[in-house]
Amino acid sequence: MEATFNHSRVGFDLIDLSVHVYRAIDSATPRICRFCMPKRQRVRDPLHDLIEFDGSDFESLMWEALNAREFQRLRRVKQLGFCELVYPGASHTRFAHSVGVFHTARQLSSVVKNQVHKFDLERAQVAMAAALLHDLGHGPFSHSFEDALKSLDKNKPKKHKRHELWTSEIVDGDTEVGEVLKRGGKDFRAEVAKLLINEVPTDIYAAIVSSQFDADRLDYVRRDRMMTGAQHGGFDYPWLLANLEVDRIPFSIDDDHIGEAESLILGEKAFQAAESYVLGLFHMYFAVYFHKATRSAEKLLSAIIRRIGELCDSGEVEKSGLTDSHPIVKFIRSRSLADYLALDDFVIWASLGLLTVGEDEICSELSSRLLNRRLYKAIDIGNKFAGREDARVRFKGKLQEAMSKGEFGPIDVFEDQPNRTPYKLRGYETPEAMSKIHIRKPDGTYEDLANRSDVVKALQAKSMYRVYVRTDEIGEHVQKLAEGL
């Protein structure tokens, strides 16, 4: 990559880039460049306390990226969406989280620097930039919004994009943040975009952005715990960080071996800390991320967006209460980057008032419920049939049959079967080898934490399946379907 800071054009010769000392061309006296005076920027963060951008070229560039409009939009996207309906303190934004991820990525970069023979500063800076920008593509109420679009696009040739793809498009596109990154060097922007979209880390610097100990996860688990006020989910972060090591781990697709990738693993002294980390994440999933009220609100929003989309398709969007120029309507129709970036949590909340007075009964009822927190009640079918997976599946079949017979209206019941798992022993959704925590053994090799820890091994047992019901009567009907299975 080329340095892009051209001091000669303002009459200075560069003497020492690292401390920004320059000498005027007609003078022998070194002095600080008044054009590039290092300016330290500071952010006070509830989790990390003081986060500093040190005024170096790279961190000044990151500060500029932070001030780009696409990054500022993250101030209007909550990290946990509807979670604040359950935990009122959980109103933190993706902006705060992203700054925290950058800070954590710097810490991980230091870990890598101490572990490898030859530290590649440029690759580390690409990883730190990717860490800062990793959430740019999140839409409002991320998962429920994505679910609605996925449902709308079912059986259509063009499919909605997940937030990771939007992020890469924002970084690589005609955007303010893209313009800032161009100044990082010839390939800097392209390398950041590539790292954000790459599915398997290609080197240890990529593991800072994507691994079991990536900067994202190490920030959000702790931040979400702090902001929700949940007292479970704690783990020994400094000890975990102090015991991170670099090693190569094999990865494969099914029975096809692909190769090895560098990743972060844990030293053997961090065994208990690793257990706490996995257990903490597990507790956070069930107490916070999969909370029944949060998920119920997400189901309502998904149904609203889906309904608006249906009205768009049938040319009756005005019945929803929204006009053609409303940002939600514009995006559903265009799917363009510019219209996507016009969406945030505030747009969604503000639309609910309009939707409640619209002509369409579905939009009106669901919006009113969401606005006033009149959520659907959850029936925990998975819990009811715990240990009897076959009965749970037979129930699903009965429910589908009842729905196809018209026993339920279009918004009477919503099924919920979250497929995210806190620790994946095996699976498809995340790269196999990267989804494990590897821990060093006394003989110097390593193994999957689940092979050493009975606690972690046992975490796979719990699966979730809930049905959300519109009224108590509908709930009774659903309960009857579950009888005798």
Place this chain on the structure above:
Amino acid sequence: MDYPSTVAALVSLNGGRMVGKTRLQKTVYLLKECGIDLGFDFDYHHYGPYSEELSIASSDAVALGILNLEWHNAYGNEYAVFSVAGAGPASVNGLGAEAAAMLKILGQYDATVLELAATADFLEKNGYADNAWEETERRKASKVTPTRVKNSKKLLEELRSL
């Protein structure tokens, strides 16, 4: 649509066994894009086109006892092996001779080739009509080799010519 039975019927048509969740996903995707639609919807996930419905249906088929699931280990990583339980399920609409011919072709390629082919096909239809392979290589740098790309293109040609 009885999705679990459909998955079991597919595995049955594949000789009663299918190795790997990636192979299952990409097989159903490629069948769909070649005209044999088993009802599963796909969008782009970490590994390329992915159907959550299919993932749930295969778990449900195992829970119902119509599909067996064993875990094998290779190179330190575990992978799934599905097999039909008992006599196998009744036939399912759409899973006939044409599907069997496609499964035979798919069975000649490894899971990575299936993944690359499915990904390029999806990208071609979703905004990368002119540079689907270039984008596939960008996203899957660690998996792409000239041989795998060549085989993936050959696989798509064979499937599309049926």
